[in-house]
Amino acid sequence: MEDIINSVIGLAKRAGDMMRTEAPVISRFKGSKENYATETDESIQRFLKKELLALLPGSSFMGEEGHDYSKSDLLWIVDPIDGTVNYARGLSMSVVSIALVKDGSAVMGVVHNPYLDHTFHAEKGRGAFLNGERIQVSDVKRENALVSTAWCAYEKDELAHPSFRISERLHRDCSDIRRFGTAAYEMCLVAKGSIDMYFEMLLRPWDYAAASLIVEEAGGVCSSIDGPLDMFDQCGVLACNTAENLDYLKKVIKEEAGAKRDTGSIWRD
Numbered sequence: 123m124e125d126i127i128n129s130v131i132g133l134a135k136r137a138g139d140m141m142r143t144e145a146p147v148i149s150r151f152k153g154s155k156e157n158y159a160t161e162t163d164e165s166i167q168r169f170l171k172k173e174l175l176a177l178l179p180g181s182s183f184m185g186e187e188g189h190d191y192s193k194s195d196l197l198w199i200v201d202p203i204d205g206t207v208n209y210a211r212g213l214s215m216s217v218v219s220i221a222l223v224k225d226g227s228a229v230m231g232v233v234h235n236p237y238l239d240h241t242f243h244a245e246k247g248r249g250a251f252l253n254g255e256r257i258q259v260s261d262v263k264r265e266n267a268l269v270s271t272a273w274c275a276y277e278k279d280e281l282a283h284p285s286f287r288i289s290e291r292l293h294r295d296c297s298d299i300r301r302f303g304t305a306a307y308e309m310c311l312v313a314k315g316s317i318d319m320y321f322e323m324l325l326r327p328w329d330y331a332a333a334s335l336i337v338e339e340a341g342g343v344c345s346s347i348d349g350p351l352d353m354f355d356q357c358g359v360l361a362c363n364t365a366e367n368l369d370y371l372k373k374v375i376k377e378e379a380g381a382k383r384d385t386g387s388i389w390r391d
């Protein structure tokens with residue numbers, strides 16, 4: 123696996139170079155005016171799909187820009203550009219996210235931010251790293267916690283209002299809130315101890331498959347609202363520095379937003 127992780131890191135960096143050099147051109151909308159793909163999302167996905175399937179013969183591929191995959195025991199889950207809107211608007215805060223999932227659990231994760239040259243990686247049981255240096259979550263308690271979140275721009279009608287209610291409660295109970303517009307990077311900020319809690323009411327496996335392993339290998343805890351993260355369908359995502367803060371976050375979400383919300387399968391668009 124040593125050679126494979128280094129190859130995947132190299133591919134993530136080459137994909138990051140594409141992100142930095144290709145001008146953003148919207149290629150298609152995906153159900154709302156906020157949710158779209160660019161030609162670069164699609165070109166990076168084509169590049170990574172070809173290279174990753176060649177790296178592990180017999181593996182299969184799931185990417186944000188195309189859902190033709192078979193549930194083989196080794197599955198690459200890729201977000202070619204996590205933070206597409208940030209990329210399209212020139213906000214220099216987007217990442218490439220690559221996960222390898224074996225029998226439904228992430229065993230390898232790489233998240234690369236080409237603007238900051240930050241490369242996070244983890245392999246199951248071997249720790250989490252930023253540019254090769256070991257990282258770990260903070261020990262900050264709830265009242266001093268810095269929280270990162272989002273308000274479900276792709277599902278505004280159903281999830282924006284409860285998301286803002288939860289945020290108002292966290293803003294009162296914790297220290298402050300940040301929003302970076304890329305779930306994978308925000309979860310990696312939990313892993314490096316810069317952010318203490320992250321949540322979003324509804325994400326897709328390509329947003330969190332790699333970053334959730336990086337958080338857990340850095341000593342943090344991840345879950346959905348009602349149980350483990352689903353690597354084959356969408357779910358809410360919580361990533362925290364401690365189990366105590368995860369329990370607090372779950373309590374707030376249930377009190378302010380009710381039970382888990384299911385807005386249909388990720389395969390609808």
Ligand code: LIP
Binds near residue numbers: 204206273274276326
């Ligand atoms: C985005 C996430 C972001 C979330 C957006 C979207 P994309 O991923 O990183 O946190 O709020 O709704 O899911 O679409 O840019 O790959």
